Amino acid sequence: MPDIIRNGVTIDDNFAEAFPMSGTGILITAPNAKWARQAALTMTGFATSVIGCGCEAGIDREVPPQETPDGRPGVRALLFAMSSKDAEKQLVNRLGQCVLTCPGSAVYSTVAGEFEIKVGDAVRQFGDKWQMSKVVDGRRYWRVPVMDGEFFCEGKVGLTKKSVGGGNLLIMGADWDKTMRATEAAVAAIDGVADAIAPFPGGIVRSGSKVGSQYKGMSASTNDAYCPTLRGVTKSELGADIGCVLEIVIDGLTDNAVREAMRAGLHAIIEMGPEQGAKRVGAGNYGGKLGPFHYHLKELLP
Amino acid sequence: MKPFTFTLRQEPPQRVDLSPLTPDRLAGKSAAQIENIEIGVTRVSTKVGDLFKLSEGDLKSLRFEGGSSRFDLLGAKLLPGFEIHVEGDVGAQCGRLAKGGRISVAGNAGPHAASGNLGAELEIKGDAGDFLAGPLAGELAGMAGGRVIVRGKAGERAGDRLRRGIIIIEGDAGEDLGARVIAGTIVLLGEARGRIGYLNRRGSLVLARGGCFGSTYVDCGAYELTFARLFARSLRECSAPAADLLSRKLRRYGGDTAVYGKGEILTPD
Numbered sequence: 001m002p003d004i005i006r007n008g009v010t011i012d013d014n015f016a017e018a019f020p021m022s023g024t025g026i027l028i029t030a031p032n033a034k035w036a037r038q039a040a041l042t043m044t045g046f047a048t049s050v051i052g053c054g055c056e057a058g059i060d061r062e063v064p065p066q067e068t069p070d071g072r073p074g075v076r077a078l079l080f081a082m083s084s085k086d087a088e089k090q091l092v093n094r095l096g097q098c099v100l101t102c103p104g105s106a107v108y109s110t111v112a113g114e115f116e117i118k119v120g121d122a123v124r125q126f127g128d129k130w131q132m133s134k135v136v137d138g139r140r141y142w143r144v145p146v147m148d149g150e151f152f153c154e155g156k157v158g159l160t161k162k163s164v165g166g167g168n169l170l171i172m173g174a175d176w177d178k179t180m181r182a183t184e185a186a187v188a189a190i191d192g193v194a195d196a197i198a199p200f201p202g203g204i205v206r207s208g209s210k211v212g213s214q215y216k217g218m219s220a221s222t223n224d225a226y227c228p229t230l231r232g233v234t235k236s237e238l239g240a241d242i243g244c245v246l247e248i249v250i251d252g253l254t255d256n257a258v259r260e261a262m263r264a265g266l267h268a269i270i271e272m273g274p275e276q277g278a279k280r281v282g283a284g285n286y287g288g289k290l291g292p293f294h295y296h297l298k299e300l301l302p
Numbered sequence: 303m304k305p306f307t308f309t310l311r312q313e314p315p316q317r318v319d320l321s322p323l324t325p326d327r328l329a330g331k332s333a334a335q336i337e338n339i340e341i342g343v344t345r346v347s348t349k350v351g352d353l354f355k356l357s358e359g360d361l362k363s364l365r366f367e368g369g370s371s372r373f374d375l376l377g378a379k380l381l382p383g384f385e386i387h388v389e390g391d392v393g394a395q396c397g398r399l400a401k402g403g404r405i406s407v408a409g410n411a412g413p414h415a416a417s418g419n420l421g422a423e424l425e426i427k428g429d430a431g432d433f434l435a436g437p438l439a440g441e442l443a444g445m446a447g448g449r450v451i452v453r454g455k456a457g458e459r460a461g462d463r464l465r466r467g468i469i470i471i472e473g474d475a476g477e478d479l480g481a482r483v484i485a486g487t488i489v490l491l492g493e494a495r496g497r498i499g500y501l502n503r504r505g506s507l508v509l510a511r512g513g514c515f516g517s518t519y520v521d522c523g524a525y526e527l528t529f530a531r532l533f534a535r536s537l538r539e540c541s542a543p544a545a546d547l548l549s550r551k552l553r554r555y556g557g558d559t560a561v562y563g564k565g566e567i568l569t570p571d
Contacts, residue, residue: 070531152528
């Protein structure tokens with residue numbers, strides 16, 4: 001099949017294969033944007049992949065004071081896991097260790113889902129019976145006395161099982177600098193899409209994996225077909241002009257959020273062109289039999 | 303759509319029990335059947351038709367043109383989604399045990415308004431009598447949900463044994479405001495007489511004017527509380543002065559330490 005070329009960038013006729021996930025999230029507010037962001041960064045740290053971290057989490061967006069329930073600056077953090085039980089466990093743990101501990105923070109539900117998980121109703125016990133509950137407009141909140149005043153936390157937050165994890169783009173360029181420039185532009189574009197996150201460091205992963213390994217008991221190992229240094233010695237997917245490959249993995253609350261995030265990223269890469277940025281864009285899949293969600297790159301083109 | 307309207311013909315000759323006149327209980331009845339409902343509480347009969355001229359309309363919303371301090375139990379056990387407006391006064395126990403919905407009274411309300419309220423929003427444009435949102439004799443808890451707004455004054459023992467929900471009194475309150483409160487929130491914009499928050503367990507009393515709350519309330523300092531900001535936003539639509547009060551820095555007095563002691567009185571610093 002002929003490759004598709006847009007603005008000099010080659011687009012593989014390929015698709016990203018994604019999986020259903022349980023998605024939840026919280027809106028964290030604080031007296032200023034710095035501390036709201038700090039709480040969200042801490043909570044979404046060590047949450048790049050469900051394989052080793054138990055969940056995938058990231059910051060969806062900063063929320064201006066006029067849009068938050070308490071009128072303080074906020075940050076919306078999303079968290080995805082393979083089951084609703086995992087999502088609940090991870091969220092409650094991270095809330096207790098990373099948000100409750102962060103100065104000035106307050107927590108609100110931000111995901112409208114079919115299910116609700118108890119977060120405040122778990123964290124409240126930190127108050128050692130000094131906690132107070134308040135019901136405002138039908139929602140229960142907890143006031144937990146802490147050393148800088150009160151930790152204010154909604155009792156339950158929404159969870160949806162209609163989330164999607166594993167949308168991805170493989171960005172290939174001549175060298176590290178150019179590939180990174182294109183990938184960073186794509187991450188910035190994806191940041192602007194609501195309900196979607198890129199959970200890896202700065203939104204980017206350089207160690208893409210394949211299923212299986214030559215070692216016994218290792219379920220995943222380096223994706224040698226996309227390693228430029230192995231171009232001559234393995235069955236490579238890379239041409240002679242590719243010297244660096246970076247990947248963006250996308251999780252979203254809905255199928256559409258993942259699609260729109262991939263579209264936004266792809267458009268940003270194409271707009272930059274091959275001179276400044278990437279020469280080629282691909283997507284990762286497992287043959288299409290494992291994941292029910294397929295995002296074909298050719299359907300996302302400008 | 304036009305509300306279902308009851309226009310008062312004359313002052314009731316006796317106290318009347320208006321609890322049968324809620325939208326859910328009137329549903330499926332013809333005008334003649336409604337006029338035949340007995341609402342008198344003595345041996346002398348008083349029927350709906352004797353007191354009111356009916357004008358049929360959307361049963362989701364009832365309207366009483368003209369009120370009386372003899373209108374007892376108006377909107378009792380009201381269900382969510384329904385609305386009752388009274389263009390006049392009401393008697394005792396208005397909105398008693400209401401599960402939801404909205405009741406607005408243009409005039410004054412008698413004693414025990416919103417008694418045992420479970421989720422309704424009750425607005426009294428005039429004054430409220432004693433035991434606003436309080437329990438009847440022998441009951442262990444008062445209001446357990448919903449919102450009560452009194453634009454005028456409230457009588458004695460307002461918010462007695464409040465368990466959940468919000469009471470806003472824009473005028474003054476009588477003696478023993480928030481006595482024996484279990485939990486919930488009372489906001490007072492006027493002046494309170496006598497003891498305040500006597501034997502308060504876990505409730506929040508927000509007072510526009512400070513004062514001495516007795517030796518069993520302990521000064522805990524002044525803070526910008528996040529919960530108050532959220533509360534202020536929620537109340538902005540129904541009472542702007544209450545929202546303003548909650549937006550300020552508030553001094554917290556913990557108490558009543560004579561009992562459980564986990565409640566509070568909040569006043570502007």
